[in-house]
Amino acid sequence: MKIKHFLFPAFMSLSLAWTACSSDDDTDAGTENTEENEDNSETEVTAASGYDADYESQGFFSKTTNVVVTAPPHERVRIFYSDDLTDLIDLSTFTAPVGATAIKEAYDEEGNIANILVMTKQEAGYDSANGDWYYEMRSADGTEVMNDGKIEMCINCHTAAAAKDYLPGTQITDQ
Numbered sequence: 001m002k003i004k005h006f007l008f009p010a011f012m013s014l015s016l017a018w019t020a021c022s023s024d025d026d027t028d029a030g031t032e033n034t035e036e037n038e039d040n041s042e043t044e045v046t047a048a049s050g051y052d053a054d055y056e057s058q059g060f061f062s063k064t065t066n067v068v069v070t071a072p073p074h075e076r077v078r079i080f081y082s083d084d085l086t087d088l089i090d091l092s093t094f095t096a097p098v099g100a101t102a103i104k105e106a107y108d109e110e111g112n113i114a115n116i117l118v119m120t121k122q123e124a125g126y127d128s129a130n131g132d133w134y135y136e137m138r139s140a141d142g143t144e145v146m147n148d149g150k151i152e153m154c155i156n157c158h159t160a161a162a163a164k165d166y167l168p169g170t171q172i173t174d175q
């Protein structure tokens with residue numbers, strides 16, 4: 001009985017320490033995770049996608065009217081930018097206005113669109129550490145959103161183009 005009494009508090013405090021520790025972890029990683037999760041589930045509601053099925057004909061311009069072959073993993077692409085980026089696109093450093101949208105058609109080797117990638121600039125605070133971009137991966141016909149939000153995989157690579165507000169393809173042209 002005495003031993004039990006002795007062991008119990010010891011165990012309790014251990015488990016308390018562990019709980020405290022793990023909930024600390026949860027909070028630390030969790031501030032991001034929870035935010036991310038919340039934002040991800042809210043993302044579809046709160047983050048505004050600038051994707052427009054008519055991007056080829058209105059509201060957007062392109063410097064790649066034909067499919068351009070770029071460095072892997074984005075090998076065959078056409079890129080469209082919303083008109084509000086017209087004056088910025090050729091600068092070596094700029095900040096896109098809220099709502100600015102880039103759409104990339106990624107083609108397979110047969111020359112068919114494999115998927116459509118979208119980035120839309122959100123209000124400051126959406127993801128301040130990464131330029132407040134909302135990322136989207138859509139099906140080839142653009143109708144289905146396969147993945148969206150602050151997609152880490154996209155962010156990790158696009159960070160390399162932070163000077164041009166995370167838009168790596170602005171210099172690509174077929175003209």
Ligand code: HEC
Nearest residue numbers: 070074102104117118119135136153154157167168169170
């Ligand atoms: C391995 C690096 C890498 C990853 C991962 C990546 N991108 Fe990109 N992205 C690029 C590069 C480089 C370009 C420039 C065009 C090219 O080379 O295809 C680009 C171009 C784009 C563009 C056209 C706008 C512009 O100025 O280039 C969009 C939109 C885009 N990516 C969206 C996405 C989305 C959405 C994801 C995640 C699902 C993603 N990217 C993942 C490297 C990456």
